[in-house]
Amino acid sequence: MRLKSSSVTETEKIGAALGALAFAGMVVVLSGELGAGKTAFSRGVARGLGVRGPVTSPTFTLINEYTGRLPLYHFDVYRLNDPVELADLGYEEYLEDEGVCLIEWGDLVQEWLPKEHLKVQLKGQGDTRTLTFTAQGQRYEKLIKELKARVDSGPGDSHARS
Amino acid sequence: MQGTEIILGIETSCDETSAAVVQGGRKILANVISSQVDLHAEYGGVVPELASRRHVELITPVVRAALREADLSFSDINAVAVTCGPGLVGALLVGLSYAKGVALARGLPLLGVHHTAAHIYANLLATPDLEPPFLSLVVSGGHTSLVLMRDHGAYELLGRTVDDAAGEALDKVARALGLGYPGGPAIEKLARSGDPEALQLPRAVVRDHPLDFSFSGVKTAVLNHLNRMRQRGEEVNKADVAASLQRAVVDALTERALAAARSTGSKKIALAGGVAANRELRTRLKEQAACKGIEVIVPPAILCTDNAAMVACAGYYYLKRGFTAPYTLNAVANLPL
Numbered sequence: 001m002r003l004k005s006s007s008v009t010e011t012e013k014i015g016a017a018l019g020a021l022a023f024a025g026m027v028v029v030l031s032g033e034l035g036a037g038k039t040a041f042s043r044g045v046a047r048g049l050g051v052r053g054p055v056t057s058p059t060f061t062l063i064n065e066y067t068g069r070l071p072l073y074h075f076d077v078y079r080l081n082d083p084v085e086l087a088d089l090g091y092e093e094y095l096e097d098e099g100v101c102l103i104e105w106g107d108l109v110q111e112w113l114p115k116e117h118l119k120v121q122l123k124g125q126g127d128t129r130t131l132t133f134t135a136q137g138q139r140y141e142k143l144i145k146e147l148k149a150r151v152d153s154g155p156g157d158s159h160a161r162s
Numbered sequence: 163m164q165g166t167e168i169i170l171g172i173e174t175s176c177d178e179t180s181a182a183v184v185q186g187g188r189k190i191l192a193n194v195i196s197s198q199v200d201l202h203a204e205y206g207g208v209v210p211e212l213a214s215r216r217h218v219e220l221i222t223p224v225v226r227a228a229l230r231e232a233d234l235s236f237s238d239i240n241a242v243a244v245t246c247g248p249g250l251v252g253a254l255l256v257g258l259s260y261a262k263g264v265a266l267a268r269g270l271p272l273l274g275v276h277h278t279a280a281h282i283y284a285n286l287l288a289t290p291d292l293e294p295p296f297l298s299l300v301v302s303g304g305h306t307s308l309v310l311m312r313d314h315g316a317y318e319l320l321g322r323t324v325d326d327a328a329g330e331a332l333d334k335v336a337r338a339l340g341l342g343y344p345g346g347p348a349i350e351k352l353a354r355s356g357d358p359e360a361l362q363l364p365r366a367v368v369r370d371h372p373l374d375f376s377f378s379g380v381k382t383a384v385l386n387h388l389n390r391m392r393q394r395g396e397e398v399n400k401a402d403v404a405a406s407l408q409r410a411v412v413d414a415l416t417e418r419a420l421a422a423a424r425s426t427g428s429k430k431i432a433l434a435g436g437v438a439a440n441r442e443l444r445t446r447l448k449e450q451a452a453c454k455g456i457e458v459i460v461p462p463a464i465l466c467t468d469n470a471a472m473v474a475c476a477g478y479y480y481l482k483r484g485f486t487a488p489y490t491l492n493a494v495a496n497l498p499l
Binding site: 008033034035039040043054056057059060061062063064065066067088089090125126 | 322329334
């Protein structure tokens with residue numbers, strides 16, 4: 001499924017719609033170049049989960065944790081030299097937890113991801129972005145359908161303001 | 163009067179494993195940082211580059227090296243101070259568990275220190291007569307915060323980044339320019355030969371929060387510029403890009419720091435964190451602060467990076483105030499200041 005966004009705010013809103021639908025154990029892999037809006041999308045997911053306060057980039061810190069309706073673990077694996085280092089971060093413990101995992105640059109650690117997950121690719125130039133959602137597993141196929149319905153129903157159901 | 167208590171400080175919140183011994187809150191007897199010393203001999207192999215588990219392997223030799231450098235043993239230590247957040251839980255737990263172990267075995271007070279507070283305390287190590295209250299601008303790869311330190315252990319967070327940290331914006335553009343990681347120092351070097359006004363970059367203001375920072379927009383504006391140039395097949399003047407970006411970041415930091423000084427009536431601004439080593443930031447902040455009769459304090463580079471001396475320094479003052487932690491102290495990944 002593809003969605004268009006014409007601003008950072010809109011990207012956040014799409015994220016918020018996903019956050020509102022998030023279930024315990026959900027794993028979302030984000031890909032896209034620097035500045036594509038991975039963190040903005042993640043901030044939206046956090047808002048949709050009811051997380052308040054700043055949602056900042058995890059590039060330096062590797063993992064940021066937030067408390068919302070479900071715990072949120074926000075990863076950025078770009079800085080890892082070797083996917084094996086994920087194990088050293090206690091990655092499995094986060095995945096097995098009843099929280100939501102967002103993994104920026106997750107395509108770099110493909111073989112370490114759980115079989116079932118949601119892929120979100122952000123592409124575009126200037127202010128416009130195309131968000132491509134790909135499901136790995138039935139649960140995520142259903143999730144994408146729900147997300148589409150939610151986004152199609154228009155604005156008003158997700159307020160992504162801090 | 164300054165006391166003589168000796169504090170063992172431990173820091174493992176992110177990449178660095180560090181242990182330090184500080185006397186009387188101000189005198190550094192040892193400050194060992196894993197990346198800056200050769201621990202290979204002691205560790206007996208190649209030190210893995212980046213891993214929480216690495217802290218487990220390094221903590222014992224790093225503490226041992228700190229005690230040896232201070233020419234002391236555990237029996238000389240009066241209290242143990244440790245970073246308990248924010249950071250990676252796995253990494254924090256290594257330092258915290260070690261600190262608890264030492265405290266418990268020796269019956270010593272345990273002191274839990276917030277990572278940002280520790281960075282601020284680096285200024286007390288560098289400037290012997292500095293005492294709160296003062297304002298601090300903490301800038302690094304992972305943090306950008308404006309903090310009013312009212313008293314020991316009493317902090318007021320006035321502003322922070324809502325997206326990327328200042329150092330991160332520099333690092334990411336450096337990555338896009340092919341300058342490698344960490345990119346902050348590379349941007350600074352390149353910027354010297356560039357025109358800081360070559361690129362018109364946005365200066366983001368966070369609505370309703372005038373002291374907050376936002377660096378994601380300026381990062382994306384630079385990346386968009388690079389993409390446009392590439393598409394047109396035009397050559398990018400990397401020095402101009404570096405200089406313009408640095409100017410935008412430094413402008414935002416300087417302007418907010420001075421606004422915070424104005425609103426709090428602070429006459430001192432203490433810089434802290436890795437980006438405090440940036441000369442453009444030091445110079446511009448000092449110049450503009452001087453016009454307003456504000457003093458800017460900058461610790462030496464070694465105390466700007468993640469290190470345990472600043473943790474031990476904070477620990478000393480916490481001990482004096484009775485801010486000891488129970489042995490049940492936990493690591494909190496998103497610990498608020």
